[in-house]
Amino acid sequence: MKFANFFSSLQEEPWYHHFLAPVLAELDEEGTLLDIGTGSGKLLQMVSSETNIHCTGIDSSKEMLEEARIKLGDYPAELLQVEPGARLPFEEQSFDFISICSVLFLLPRSAAEFLLKESLRLMRNGGKIIVLTPSGNRRFLSLLRHFLSFKNRGMTVWYTATRARGQQWSESRFLQGFASQHGLHYREEKVLKGFARLEVLQRATGSGAKDNTGAED
Numbered sequence: 001m002k003f004a005n006f007f008s009s010l011q012e013e014p015w016y017h018h019f020l021a022p023v024l025a026e027l028d029e030e031g032t033l034l035d036i037g038t039g040s041g042k043l044l045q046m047v048s049s050e051t052n053i054h055c056t057g058i059d060s061s062k063e064m065l066e067e068a069r070i071k072l073g074d075y076p077a078e079l080l081q082v083e084p085g086a087r088l089p090f091e092e093q094s095f096d097f098i099s100i101c102s103v104l105f106l107l108p109r110s111a112a113e114f115l116l117k118e119s120l121r122l123m124r125n126g127g128k129i130i131v132l133t134p135s136g137n138r139r140f141l142s143l144l145r146h147f148l149s150f151k152n153r154g155m156t157v158w159y160t161a162t163r164a165r166g167q168q169w170s171e172s173r174f175l176q177g178f179a180s181q182h183g184l185h186y187r188e189e190k191v192l193k194g195f196a197r198l199e200v201l202q203r204a205t206g207s208g209a210k211d212n213t214g215a216e217d
């Protein structure tokens with residue numbers, strides 16, 4: 001089985017829906033969304049089925065985008081292959097929302113910073129950059145306690161594969177630093193019972209931002 005195909009099946013497990021749901025909760029009913037590193041397209045499928053947002057997904061992997069096209073069926077989301085490190089092919093301020101889920105923590109810091117700077121260029125005034133990352137800081141037993149089910153069997157693979165880098169990402173406070181460097185408002189929230197972290201960046205002119213640490217148990 002190809003990795004893209006395996007990943008697409010993983011996204012169909014119930015826990016993955018819970019993992020991505022907090023990103024959806026940050027969106028409005030309408031507007032434009034760019035999902036960077038969209039992979040096999042689960043987030044865009046959820047957004048397309050639950051909102052009127054116009055969705056664009058980009059990824060460097062052709063195989064992942066092929067899986068995304070299958071998952072998205074007739075939904076009119078646009079999918080585009082991009083070259084890592086190349087300027088993203090969109091005009092300034094093209095998007096209300098930019099999501100980056102399970103991507104930045106896997107990249108060298110320079111590549112993560114490049115994608116964040118591109119996101120800033122592409123984000124409209126009043127928009128949001130939403131970053132979702134495995135936290136790597138809960139125990140395996142807690143995972144079993146909260147998610148043990150044959151239907152969630154891929155979660156243990158995900159936990160093992162992402163734990164170390166997720167932890168490094170959490171400890172680096174990289175996004176917080178990027179936000180303060182660029183005068184952005186930053187907030188974070190523990191999600192998926194603390195197994196993941198949602199981080200949101202907005203231009204500091206916006207109001208109503210709140211800190212929410214979420215419940216783990």
Ligand SMILES: C[S@@+](CC[C@H](N)C(=O)[O-])C[C@H]1O[C@@H](n2cnc3c(N)ncnc32)[C@H](O)[C@@H]1O
Nearest residue numbers: 037038039058059060061064084085101102103
């Ligand atoms: C772990 S997957 C996450 C997929 C999806 N966002 C999700 O949360 O289910 C990471 C994805 O990021 C893509 N990726 C990595 N570096 C990238 C880059 N520089 N530009 C675009 N996509 C990239 C990979 O090809 C892969 O599909």
